[in-house]
Amino acid sequence: MAHLGPGRRRIAVPVGLALTASLAFLPSVAASAAPLGNTADTAVAAKPDTTGPKLSYVANLTTYASVKAAKKAVERAGGTVVTSYEQIGVVVAHSQNPDFAKQLRAQRGLFVSVGATRTAPLQTVATTEEGTTQTLSAADAAKAAAKATDGQEPLEPNQWDLRAIKADQAHKINDGSRNVTVGVIDTGVDDTHPDLAPNFSKGQSANCVGGVADTTDGAWRPYPDGSDHGTHVAGTIAAARNGIGVAGVAPGVQVAAIKVSEPGTSLFFTEAVVCGFMFAAEKGIEVTNNSYYVDPWLYNCKADDDQKALVEALGRATKYAERKGVLSVASAGNSNHDLASNAIVDDTSPDDATPVPRTIDPHVCLDIPTQLPGVVTVSATGDQGLRSYYSSFGLGVVDVAAPGGDKWQVPATPDANGRVLSTLPGGGYGYKQGTSMAGPHVAGVAALLKSAHPKATPSQLQAMLKAQATKAACPEKIYDAAGALVDAATCQSKWGQTGYYGYGVVDALKAVK
Numbered sequence: 001m002a003h004l005g006p007g008r009r010r011i012a013v014p015v016g017l018a019l020t021a022s023l024a025f026l027p028s029v030a031a032s033a034a035p036l037g038n039t040a041d042t043a044v045a046a047k048p049d050t051t052g053p054k055l056s057y058v059a060n061l062t063t064y065a066s067v068k069a070a071k072k073a074v075e076r077a078g079g080t081v082v083t084s085y086e087q088i089g090v091v092v093a094h095s096q097n098p099d100f101a102k103q104l105r106a107q108r109g110l111f112v113s114v115g116a117t118r119t120a121p122l123q124t125v126a127t128t129e130e131g132t133t134q135t136l137s138a139a140d141a142a143k144a145a146a147k148a149t150d151g152q153e154p155l156e157p158n159q160w161d162l163r164a165i166k167a168d169q170a171h172k173i174n175d176g177s178r179n180v181t182v183g184v185i186d187t188g189v190d191d192t193h194p195d196l197a198p199n200f201s202k203g204q205s206a207n208c209v210g211g212v213a214d215t216t217d218g219a220w221r222p223y224p225d226g227s228d229h230g231t232h233v234a235g236t237i238a239a240a241r242n243g244i245g246v247a248g249v250a251p252g253v254q255v256a257a258i259k260v261s262e263p264g265t266s267l268f269f270t271e272a273v274v275c276g277f278m279f280a281a282e283k284g285i286e287v288t289n290n291s292y293y294v295d296p297w298l299y300n301c302k303a304d305d306d307q308k309a310l311v312e313a314l315g316r317a318t319k320y321a322e323r324k325g326v327l328s329v330a331s332a333g334n335s336n337h338d339l340a341s342n343a344i345v346d347d348t349s350p351d352d353a354t355p356v357p358r359t360i361d362p363h364v365c366l367d368i369p370t371q372l373p374g375v376v377t378v379s380a381t382g383d384q385g386l387r388s389y390y391s392s393f394g395l396g397v398v399d400v401a402a403p404g405g406d407k408w409q410v411p412a413t414p415d416a417n418g419r420v421l422s423t424l425p426g427g428g429y430g431y432k433q434g435t436s437m438a439g440p441h442v443a444g445v446a447a448l449l450k451s452a453h454p455k456a457t458p459s460q461l462q463a464m465l466k467a468q469a470t471k472a473a474c475p476e477k478i479y480d481a482a483g484a485l486v487d488a489a490t491c492q493s494k495w496g497q498t499g500y501y502g503y504g505v506v507d508a509l510k511a512v513k
Contacts, residue, residue: 048078052098053121056082056211056271058313059104059114061089070110077103082211082271085278088316092211092271094122105305115309117270118296120352123262133228134419134431141429143414153239153247155429158421160383160411161236161403165441166509167249170448174512175241175252177451182237182255182443183285183326185276186230186292187266188222189257190425193231195239195246196255204256204283209263211271213279220257221425227266228424230257232432233291235423236440237447245429246421249444249508253451256285267295267352270310273369277317281324286450287461288321289443290330290375291436294368296350298335301365314368322374327450327458329443330370331404331435332379332392336481338490339367339394340499362394371397376446376462379500380404380438382479383411383418385472387491387500389479391435395492395499399462400469402441402506405433408479441506448511468511469504471496 057079061070067086074081078097084090097103104114140158147157151172162168181201188207191200207219222230238255239248248255258279260272273294280288294300294314300307318328337344339362346365347357362371370377379398380391387393388406405419415421419431442465449461456464474491478500492499 048076048097049099050078050096052096054094054096056117056122056269057093057095057101057114058117058270058274058309059091059093060112060309060312060316061091062108062110062112063089065089065110067091073104073107073110083275085274085317087278088320090274090313090316092274101305113305113309113312115306117310118352119350123264133232133424134417135424136421136429136431140415147414153241153243153245155246155421158413158415158417159246160413161405161420161441162247162249164381164383164385164403165249165445165506167444170508170512171241171247171251173509174448174451176238176250176448177252177454178254179454180250180253180287180447180450181285182250182253182447183258183276183280183288184230184234184237184255185258185260185273185280185288185290186233187227187261188220188230188259189234189255190221190231190423191257193235193423193425193427194244195242195423196231196234198240198242199238199251199254201254201256204254204285205258206279207259208272208275208279209259209261211275213275220259222259223263226263227261228430229266229291229436230259231425232422232430233289233436233440236420236437237289237444239423246423249441250447250451253447256283265352268292270294270313274313274317277314277321277326277328280326281321285326287443287446288326288328289440290328290369291434291439292331293333293370296352298346298349298351299344299360299362299365299367301360303364311366311368315372318369318372318375322458325458327376327446327461328369328374329376329378329439329446331439332370332377332394332398333367334390334434334436335392336390337362337392338499339371339392339397340492341394374458376400376442376465377502378402378435378439378442379502380406380433380435381501381505382406382409384409385505386475386478388433389481390433391438393490393499395494395497398499398502400442400465400503400506401472401501402438404435404438405431406479407433408483445506445508445511448508452512464511465506466503468507469502470507471504472498472501474498474500
């Protein structure tokens with residue numbers, strides 16, 4: 001989530017892609033300045049304290065509050081406005097006032113919620129995958145090319161994942177429309193890759209790190225020391241059928257990059273992700289893929305003032321994007337958590353400081369964006385169709401499943417590798433596994449659906465994804481993290497769904513028919 005997680009954006013990147021315990025990591029709320037009161041006109045009694053750490057905040061306005069008034073309140077409280085979104089009533093600001101959020105929250109006529117987007121000071125300027133990237137060797141590439149048949153890409157014999165959702169058959173009917181774009185909200189995409197360049201949309205790409213969209217040419221590419229996660233995701237969605245490398249699920253659609261991960265850490269903070277959704281909405285992107293969770297909290301508890309504000313801001317952004325015609329797809333995470341249970345131990349939050357273990361209820365402490373309304377939540381499967389050992393799940397939470405890879409489910413491919421093969425920066429190819437890899441398969445199928453039904457709304461696309469999915473019952477056994485087959489006792493089923501697979505595994509062939 002903020003981290004790509006196993007297969008989600010927590011890309012095995014160094015961390016540096018609790019309701020009450022969390023407060024210990026937030027700026028002190030000692031009353032060093034008088035509260036501003038309940039109206040925008042109340043004067044500050046003293047000059048704001050600026051001795052605290054510089055943090056980033058999101059401030060969510062009330063229904064009738066003006067952005068202009070909110071900006072003035074931010075400045076009076078010792079903050080600097082970074083950007084604002086009048087469409088959804090959200091202001092992003094920086095401040096070194098330890099009481100900044102407290103003072104704004106006191107102005108109930110202006111703000112619904114205000115919260116710090118991180119617990120550590122801003123630095124000058126994770127994703128969800130399980131394990132590290134494996135680079136495709138020259139020997140394995142040669143093996144695949146030798147097995148390729150007419151009409152296949154050179155490395156396609158190793159793409160068991162395409163065959164698992166019938167994408168190879170779908171391509172014989174429709175590769176997808178150039179009028180459809182999938183936005184990869186991630187760590188950046190190498191648009192110079194020969195398998196991505198033919199389908200890349202520069203005009204719909206940007207760098208949203210920090211909360212303001214930078215559309216300078218190439219700003220959307222991974223940092224020199226950055227993650228390969230976004231480039232891998234993009235290849236799964238829309239690698240071109242051009243006689244080079246691999247094929248994407250929807251090789252005829254366009255793909256755009258919206259970079260939201262911090263340099264050095266690959267952490268995904270709220271202000272950048274809000275910018276990503278808003279940019280996608282305004283640029284006419286039809287589908288977004290979100291293989292990450294929003295840092296620094298794996299789960300955001302609404303009883304905490306800061307975490308509540310993050311959920312509110314991102315919920316407004318995703319809902320606005322949906323109203324503008326964007327279907328958002330998100331990975332369920334790689335923690336092997338039951339998102340429908342009543343208690344989960346979160347021992348990784350906050351991930352930008354020292355984590356403090358806490359037990360949370362996922363009904364009120366949300367993994368965002370995957371648990372936000374209107375977002376398609378995706379679990380991961382392996383070659384045998386079993387839930388991947390790392391994939392989180394949950395009856396009524398997971399909508400659909402897709403191939404994310406599983407090293408224990410070994411396919412009969414030339415490379416015998418159960419992970420997902422896709423593009424890497426610099427023109428390379430490699431394997432990853434995680435719900436981060438499952439999400440783009442669903443985003444690709446959604447793009448095929450949008451190509452076939454250009455007037456379909458996001459809710460209609462989601463309904464079709466579920467209705468066309470191949471039903472999958474709870475299995476008797478699944479692999480655990482050590483590769484042993486164990487009872488699938490955690491799988492529940494009801495209402496034609498299962499906790500492992502939701503409505504089933506997506507089907508690309510039905511999407512184009």
